[in-house]
Amino acid sequence: MTKTAQGAKKKGWRKAEIIAAAAECFMERGYHATKVDDVAARLGATKGRIYHHYSSKTDLFFDVHREGMARLFAAQAAVVCRGGARDRLIAMLQAHAEAMLTHHTYETVVAQGVQVHRFDQTTPEERETMADLIATRDEFEGLFKSALDAAIAAGEVTPREVSISVKMMLGALQWTLVWYRPRDGETEAERADLARRMVASVIAGV
Amino acid sequence: MTKTAQGAKKKGWRKAEIIAAAAECFMERGYHATKVDDVAARLGATKGRIYHHYSSKTDLFFDVHREGMARLFAAQAAVVCRGGARDRLIAMLQAHAEAMLTHHTYETVVAQGVQVHRFDQTTPEERETMADLIATRDEFEGLFKSALDAAIAAGEVTPREVSISVKMMLGALQWTLVWYRPRDGETEAERADLARRMVASVIAGV
């Protein structure tokens, strides 16, 4: 590893600490109710530390949002499936459900998303960042539309409105942000099991 | 109508105006980002008017929340179904989907719900109010659990975990709060049609 890469990583580590603390605060109380002092306090520091790395609370929020989206994409990138197109879609749903439970803290912030800043006074740079975040979300939803399209094309799923169906499937899984709170000491296996039962319910219908 | 009932209705009308304006503001920007001045401005008034009827912004929020829940229950109360238990469940889902679209403004506030105040300094009275609101939500979810139970008992639906299934069904419909925005001039028929397509997707599964 080069000297500069080491430097970048070290700097990234400090930021990652701040991002993690901010994610917890934003998750618990929401963006607007969270004070920069709250984030600092969670780190056992003062806000001088935050403002050394971030020029504003908004900037910090954007980084938490990016991390949340990155984790969702990472979960999808890790999906492997030997079966057909329908099996692949199900595996993707399963991975997404697990990701929503595991990265609950970050995904709650993603859900607050751009909405939080839509009506605020924003600088041109902030507007550009917001456009990027929205594009990234659309891209993510696109992964599932493609997978459902493929399953329909393969004759493995009854044809139906793809756009609506994907919104319903993802909505069902993402609503966990409202009702699910991780228990202390919950294992990965328990989360995977809950995710399985959720996905089974979604694909079964009524 | 008695004199006192007339009086109560008149007073209620003034409050209803404020509640409607507050719902729009809370929907657009969220509770914390909404200033009492914003609500007043939307009424073409100043905040003196708000504080004459409500002792705090929190109190106003609770009234908006109550109105949102009342509309959800009203939609369910209006459900009539001649068919079996499964048909009845589907009719309930349809009514709920339409309600979520039609009363989008209020239901967005309901979704912000108690979460917004969970970590705030609250008075004993506020905590009592919050407990009431939570109980009301649980009661609402209970309507759907009972309906699904009945459909399973009647052999019209494949047995499955009722609690999880209801959370997935309602989650799929409620996630509309995140992606749906009513278009100007959208008709009730168009909303009903969208609701139908949503419910069809949910009950069909994958």
Place this chain on the structure above:
DNA sequence: GTCTATACTTGGATAGAC
């Protein structure tokens, strides 16, 4: 019952010491 004017608090952001 609503307005204007204002008191008071909170909280984002900065400056300069260490």
Place this chain on the structure above:
DNA sequence: GTCTATCCAAGTATAGAC
């Protein structure tokens, strides 16, 4: 790179006129 001290803007709530 982080802390302490501080500035200043924003926003909740109140007092008193009309």
